Amino acid sequence: MAHRPWRLWILGSLLARLPTSMAGLVLMLVGERVTGSLAEGALLAGVLNLCSGPPGPFFGRLLDRLELRRAMRVTVALSGLVTLGLVVAAEVRAPVWALYVLSVVLGLATAGMWGGMRALLVVTVPAVQLRRAHFAESLLVELCSVVGPVMVSLLVVTGGTVAALAGMAALSLLGAWLMRAVPPLPPAPRRPDTLLPPRDTQLVSALVLWIGLAYGLLMANVPQRMAQYGLGSGASGWFTAALPAGACLGGIVVSAWPLGRNRALLTTLAMLLASAALAVPPGLAGGSLGYAAGLFAAGLFMVPLNGLMATEIEGQMGLRRRAEAFSYFGSAAVAGGSGGYFLAGALDGRLEPAAVGLLSSAAFLLLALVLAAVLLLRRTRRAG
Numbered sequence: 413m414a415h416r417p418w419r420l421w422i423l424g425s426l427l428a429r430l431p432t433s434m435a436g437l438v439l440m441l442v443g444e445r446v447t448g449s450l451a452e453g454a455l456l457a458g459v460l461n462l463c464s465g466p467p468g469p470f471f472g473r474l475l476d477r478l479e480l481r482r483a484m485r486v487t488v489a490l491s492g493l494v495t496l497g498l499v500v501a502a503e504v505r506a507p508v509w510a511l512y513v514l515s516v517v518l519g520l521a522t523a524g525m526w527g528g529m530r531a532l533l534v535v536t537v538p539a540v541q542l543r544r545a546h547f548a549e550s551l552l553v554e555l556c557s558v559v560g561p562v563m564v565s566l567l568v569v570t571g572g573t574v575a576a577l578a579g580m581a582a583l584s585l586l587g588a589w590l591m592r593a594v595p596p597l598p599p600a601p602r603r604p605d606t607l608l609p610p611r612d613t614q615l616v617s618a619l620v621l622w623i624g625l626a627y628g629l630l631m632a633n634v635p636q637r638m639a640q641y642g643l644g645s646g647a648s649g650w651f652t653a654a655l656p657a658g659a660c661l662g663g664i665v666v667s668a669w670p671l672g673r674n675r676a677l678l679t680t681l682a683m684l685l686a687s688a689a690l691a692v693p694p695g696l697a698g699g700s701l702g703y704a705a706g707l708f709a710a711g712l713f714m715v716p717l718n719g720l721m722a723t724e725i726e727g728q729m730g731l732r733r734r735a736e737a738f739s740y741f742g743s744a745a746v747a748g749g750s751g752g753y754f755l756a757g758a759l760d761g762r763l764e765p766a767a768v769g770l771l772s773s774a775a776f777l778l779l780a781l782v783l784a785a786v787l788l789l790r791r792t793r794r795a796g
Contacts, residue, residue, distance in 0.1 A: 416593075417535070417536040417537070417593070417594055417595050418536045418537045418541075418545065420536075420590060420591070420593045420594055421532060421533070421536040421591070421594050422548070422552065423590055424488075424587045424588075424590035424591040424594065425529050425549070425552060425587070426552060426555075426556065426587075427583045427584070427586050427587030427590065428488045428491075428525065428529070428583075428584060428587035428588070428591070429525070429529070429552065429553065429556045429587075430556050430559065430560050430563065430580075430583050431491065431492075431495065431560075431580035431581075431583050431584050432464070432491075432522055432525065432556070432560075433556040433557050433559070433560025433561070434560040434561070434563060434564050434576065434579075434580050435457075435460055435518065435522075435580065436457040436460065436461065437457075437560075437561055437564050438564055438573065438576045438577060438580060439453055439456040439457045439460055439515060440453030440456070440457050441453060441564075441568065441573045441576065442456065442498065442501075442502050442511065442573055442577070443455070443456045443457075443508075443511065444573075445502055445505070445572075445573045446501070446502060446505050446506065446508065446511060447508055452508065456511055456512065456515045457515075459512060459515045459516060459519065460515045460516075460518060460519045461519070461746065461750060462519065463515070463516050463518075463519025463520050463523065464518075464519040464520070464522045464523050464746070465523070465742070465743050465746030465747060465750070466743055466746075466747070467520060467523045467743075468523045468524060468526060468527060468739035468740070468742050468743040468746075469527075469736055469739045469740050469743060470523075471520075471523040471524030471527075471739065472524050472527040472528065472531075472736035472737070472738065472739030472740070473736040473739075474524065475487075475524050475527070475528045475531070475736075476531075476599065476736050477599055478599060479596050479597065479598060479599060480528060480531055480532055480596070480597035480598075480599075481532065481535075481591065481594050481595065481596045481597055482596070483528065484525070484528045484529065484532065484591060485588045485591050485592065486588075487521060487522070487524060487525060487528065488525065488584050488585075488587050488588040488591065489584065489585060489588035490521045491518060491521040491522050491525075491584045492580075492581045492582075492583075492584030492585040492588065493581075493585075494514060494517050494518045494521055495518065495577055495580045495581035495584060496578075496581045497514050497517075498511070498514050498518070498577050499574055499577045499578050499581060501514060502573055502574050502577060503574050523739075524739055526738065526739060526741070526742030526743075526745075527736065527737070527738035527739030527740075527741070527742055528738075528739075529549070530546070530549055530722060530738040530741070531597065531738055532594060532597055533545045533546065533549065534597065535594070535595040535596070535597045536594055536595065543723050546719050546722040546723045547663065547666040547715065547716070547719035547723075548663070549719075549722070550663055550714075550715040550716075550718040550719040550722060551659075551660060551663025551664060551666075551715050551719075553715075553718075554656040554659040554660050554663055554711075554714060554715055555656075555660050555663075557653075557656035557659075558653050558656045558657055558660060561652075561653065562653070563576075563579065564576050567579045616721050616740075616741065616744075617740045617741065617743075617744040618744070619680070619721055619779070620718070620721050620741055620744040620745050620748065621744040621745070621747055621748040621751070622748060622775065622779050623684075623714075623717055623718070623721075623745075623748065623776075623779070624744065624745045624746070624747065624748020624749045624751070624752065625748040625749070625751045625752045625755070625775055626687070626691070626748075626752065626772045626775035626776050626779075627655070627711075627714060627748075627749065627752065627772070628748060628749035628750065628751060628752015628753050628755075628756075629752040629755060629756055629768065629769065629771050629772040629775065630655060630691060630694065630707065630710055630752075630769060630772045631652060631655060631749070631752065631753070632752055632753040632755075632756035632757065633694075633756055633765060633768050633769040633772075634648045634651045634652050634707070635648040636756065636760060636765040636768060637651075637703065637765050637766070637769065638651075639765075640765060640766070641699065641700040641703065643700065650704075651700075651703065651704055651707060654704045654705075654707040654708045654711070655707045655708070655710060655711040655714070656711060656714070657708055657711065658707065658708035658709055658710065658711030658712045658714070659711040659712070659714035659715045660715070661708075661712060662711070662712040662713055662714065662715045662716050663714075663715030663716070663719070665716075666715060666716045666719055676720060676723075677783060677786065677787055678787065679720065680717065680720060680783060681780055681783045681784055681787065683713045683716055683717055683720075684717075684776050684777075684779055684780035684783065685776075685777070685780045686712075686713055687710070687713045687717070687776045688773045688774075688776035688777040688780060689773075690706075690709045690710045690712065690713070691710045691769075691770070691772040691773035691776060692770065692773050693705075693706035693709065693710075694706035694707050694710055694769055695766050695767070695769040695770035695772075695773065696766070696770075710772075718745070721741065722738070722741060752772075755771070756768050759771075
């Protein structure tokens with residue numbers, strides 16, 4: 413992977429994605445700075461996620477109509493400029509409605525980023541390395557999930573919330589500048605009038621959504637478990653980082669030795685069963701160190717699963733409507749993760765916190781059983 417366009421793409425992608433992994437936490441702090449309420453900040457973060465997730469396929473379809481490198485540079489730069497607007501709003505303590513407007517615009521500015529970045533891989537690496545690049549891209553996403561919150565903490569400690577916002581803006585603008593050297597990708601061969609039909613995206617999106625739900629349950633359960641270990645909710649950030657840290661380790665392995673596309677369903681089934689088993693120890697952990705280690709292990713198959721799903725889309729789409737197809741992937745992941753948080757919140761007080769975490773294992777197991785039934789049905793039809 414010493415290909416120069418790849419090195420430039422991965423650096424630009426890293427700088428462009430880091431602000432998206434910082435934004436939720438920073439907006440919570442902005443809400444607290446301006447209104448004195450963390451709850452208001454949580455609503456701002458929720459608005460951002462709502463505007464960046466579901467609209468993804470619509471923005472992906474728009475990106476496919478344009479020369480993609482230029483469109484992505486504009487998208488990333490726009491997100492940086494909107495963040496600069498938030499810097500000003502936080503500094504002058506603007507009215508809360510202005511914060512909501514800027515959160516909506518920032519979410520929409522980043523809605524097509526997930527799909528667009530993956531779509532550009534086809535012009536940044538040789539064809540023989542494309543599968544490996546997709547696993548490396550999934551690794552990059554999880555790496556940002558670890559580094560982003562840490563960067564927020566460092567910037568807030570050194571310069572406050574405004575410094576964190578300024579850091580986000582600088583990263584976005586630098587990422588847009590670096591992407592100038594990525595090769596261009598012409599518009600899709602056929603101008604789409606409608607969104608992709610369900611048959612092209614439904615199965616992979618459903619798998620990604622359910623996997624996101626399972627991991628979302630694990631992540632959302634972390635603050636609920638802190639009291640069990642005699643810790644305050646402020647300590648949850650360190651434990652939350654354990655899951656994507658484990659995902660990074662799994663990502664390093666599959667980036668070096670990418671999984672083959674042959675027998676993709678069987679490979680997915682094996683990884684789902686392993687994930688179901690690895691999600692049990694965090695639910696049963698009696699001590700904080702055991703809990704952190706359990707979360708680390710539970711994340712090991714996150715990047716391999718997501719990377720395998722991405723390569724399935726790659727194989728189906730080719731050069732046709734790439735940004736839109738990968739945006740479905742990103743939207744499904746966001747929706748699944750949000751669903752996990754919502755479910756954990758809805759069950760808070762109704763189930764013991766440890767039991768909520770164990771539902772993640774049940775979710776992995778249920779999906780594995782569905783896939784096993786599909787494989788068995790296929791084998792039966794072939795035999796018949």
